[in-house]
Amino acid sequence: MNSTIRIFASVCLLLAFATQMLPQTPQKDSAKSDSTPSPPPGPGGTSSPNANPFPSTYKPFPSRTTLIRNVTIMTAAGPSIANGSVLLRDGKIAAVGTSIAAPADAVVIDGTGKYVTPGIIDVHSHIGDYPAPGVDANSDGNEATNPVTANVWAEHSVWPQDPQFPRALAGGVTTMQILPGSANLIGGRSVVVKVVPSRTVQGMKFPGAKYGLKMACGENPKRVYAQRGPSTRMGNVAGYRAAWIQAEAYRRKWDAWNLSHKGDPPTRDLGLETLAEVLRGNILVHNHCYRADEMAQMIDIANEFGYKIRAFHHTVEGYKIADLLKANGIGAAEWADWGGFKMEANDSIKANLAITDAVGARTMIHSDSALGAQRLNQEVAKAMYAGRAAGINVTEDQAIKWLTFNPAWALGLDDKIGSIEVGKNADVVLWSGNPFSIYSKPERVWIDGALMFDRSDPKEKWRTDFELGTVKEDN
Amino acid sequence: MRKLFLSIALLIILATTALSQTIAITGGKVYPVTRPPIANGTVLIRDGVIVAVGANVNVPASAQRIDATGKIVTPGLINSITTVGLVEIGQVRETNDAAAKGNNNIAAAFKVWDGLNPASSVFAPTRAEGVTTVIITPRGGLVSGQAAAIDLANGQRSDGIRRSPVAMIAQIDDSQSAGTNSRGELMGKLRALFDDVKFYMAHRLDYDRAATKALSAPAADLEALIPVVQGRMPIMIDADRVDEIDAALALARDYNLKLMISGGAEAWLAADRLAAAHVPVLTGAMNNIPDSFARLNQRQETAAMLRRAGVQVVLVGNGDGDEARFNARNIKYEAGNAVAYGMNYDDALRAVTLTPAEVFGLSDRVG
Missing domain, CATH: 3.20.20.140 (Metal-dependent hydrolases)
Structure with a gap:
């Protein structure tokens, strides 16, 4: 067979991607010198001389003006549009409606019988830091050497050649948050990436996305640190509080120095720098937490130190405290039906998403799994039907928000992605049928208007370096 | 089709619960698996065992009837x-x-x-x-x-x-x-x-x-x-x-x-x-x-x-x-x-x- 040729073609494709990435404008060297007057706030922080030491080098892939018409559009911003059209131009959604004239230069796609949704956003992924194959040499998701490792950044573990990235893209995922694992009370910074081929993680980083901070409740930290502590839930809580006390002192010291610039700047501490940025509101807290009572305690800790929890993840008992989540403006990132694998996951119910949503908490699906990430539409469908079975009339227009818009909010990116609205990034999935059918699959996926996945064109399939010569071409 | 799949009539025929009962599931699309599906089929169960499957099954008056109209009936x-x-x-x-x-x-x-x-x-x-x-x-x-x-x-x-x-x-x-x-x-x-x-x-x-x-x-x-x-x-x-x-x-x-x-x-x-x-x-x-x-x-x-x-x-x-x-x-x-x-x-x-x-x-x- 011509497999050699095809491998070669794939390599060329990768090189094409690679060269696409090459001409980068040199990042402004944001002041390596300590004399910089006042560094801009934002990722990295005002307690740091360099607010953004690992800047995004992402550039959208080449795109063509594209009109998809005669298609059902689930906008995640309002009612679905039957027989609709959506125009993608210059990386943005340029028009949405029932009749849009095709610009002369547009690729026109007939979507009869098909559906369009926003690109799926997975707020809880370990793709890249727990890559496939799952060998020890690549196991980079948990810095399980100290219960508080606010100093680590997930992006420094992300392997862009993880074969799980292209598979997530083929499942319609266009943006994901990659988090450190849950061994630690405070696990470190997350990174938000676009699901695109790149030689470097910097080339995947979502420009302008805020960092997240991973925190974890309950069984995992106390199990991992049983010997040295914390070994109990009360030990866990003492651990969080001790870290925030340090962080608050650090923030005050740096904020004062940034005002006065008197004397030497305080000594930097990578972990406290991150925590101080949480206290300043520049980093979003994503808190792995199963049990209702523990979530209530985490909310009190956040109030004690004056930070906000953006979203609880896993939130298996979210349905028990949906009112608390709503009152505190905290998102609930949930599975459709995971449970029973440990004590704190024992009260899992399938109507969880429907209930937290009905009560008014910002509800979303999440995967925590490179398999689940490929079928988040099916997971939402399960949760939607489970809600209906429990007597909650979840509409498809509501459920689609669990898949796209609410996760965009959790990442602080709902002004850019998560819905089909004019002016938003053209992150779009064309489905073979209703995405809430188990038989439907993404046919094409665009990111920033560029066609990144086309099921009908296997030659253009994104294959990672690891797969070349290892995984069969026709697989 | 997913809807259909999820709304399968989940009929649990367990010997312990079905003993001494006659149950007729009627009106559903029956998938016997051993042969092609039967539209508007009837499954008759007596004492925990399937005794008749088909489009024309006589349902005894004493049978408990379960209406499966619009639903699908499959084996467990x-x-x-x-x-x-x-x-x-x-x-x-x-x-x-x-x-x-x-x-x-x-x-x-x-x-x-x-x-x-x-x-x-x-x-x-x-x-x-x-x-x-x-x-x-x-x-x-x-x-x-x-x-x-x-x-x-x-x-x-x-x-x-x-x-x-x-x-x-x-x-x-x-x-x-x-x-x-x-x-x-x-x-x-x-x-x-x-x-x-x-x-x-x-x-x-x-x-x-x-x-x-x-x-x-x-x-x-x-x-x-x-x-x-x-x-x-x-x-x-x-x-x-x-x-x-x-x-x-x-x-x-x-x-x-x-x-x-x-x-x-x-x-x-x-x-x-x-x-x-x-x-x-x-x-x-x-x-x-x-x-x-x-x-x-x-x-x-x-x-x-x-x-x-x-x-x-x-x-x-x-x-x-x-x-x-x-x-x-x-x-x-x-x-x-x-x-x-x-x-x-x-x-x-x-x-x-x-x-x-x-x-x-x-x-x-x-x-």
């Missing part, structure tokens, strides 16, 4: 690799009864159903999703032990055991678990074990007098393996890499084993050999990740490709782990995804009903 689903009732909560050690300590990583005498908890809280939610029978399978080691078929009836243990044993369970894709250091050593250990079973059968009296060479397993394990080497009891061997599958086929040829393959990540690359050897494969349709070096060519089309090649396919979970216990209820999603990746609808339904019933010797009563 079978999930063929589970630890339902053996593992209540994965990470709570004292609720785990799926793995024997064994002897030198061999636990052939281990009857996994002796540890079944018939009060398991997992039964009811699994039933509620249409699963009426599960195979409970032992885990770990080289030879893990004996599996049984369980009806999901809470009650006394004996109420639920439909058939035991239904298969011997072994694995050849993890040499460490087998107490060896390489695949070659593992295969040698397995062959030596089967040789010893045959030796034991031929020299039982000498063995009892302690007048034989040392054998690689205690008498109880050798005894348990006799029906396996006689080809009477199936042996289900977990194998993923295509050469592991070929090694299992060679083993089966050499020892006349009634082989089934589970795992089967790369089974599509051996589809012709599996078909020729009439070896059923238990695999899933929801994993396409090269998540280990033995599963580099894992794909979602495997079940469909095997079926097309003429292999008997049983769909089981091959995803994130919980598909064997808490989410054993999700077996229908394997079938749905198998269809999405090329299997025809009737084959997918058969792969979670009649085919597992056939390969585990249950088709006289379920499937």
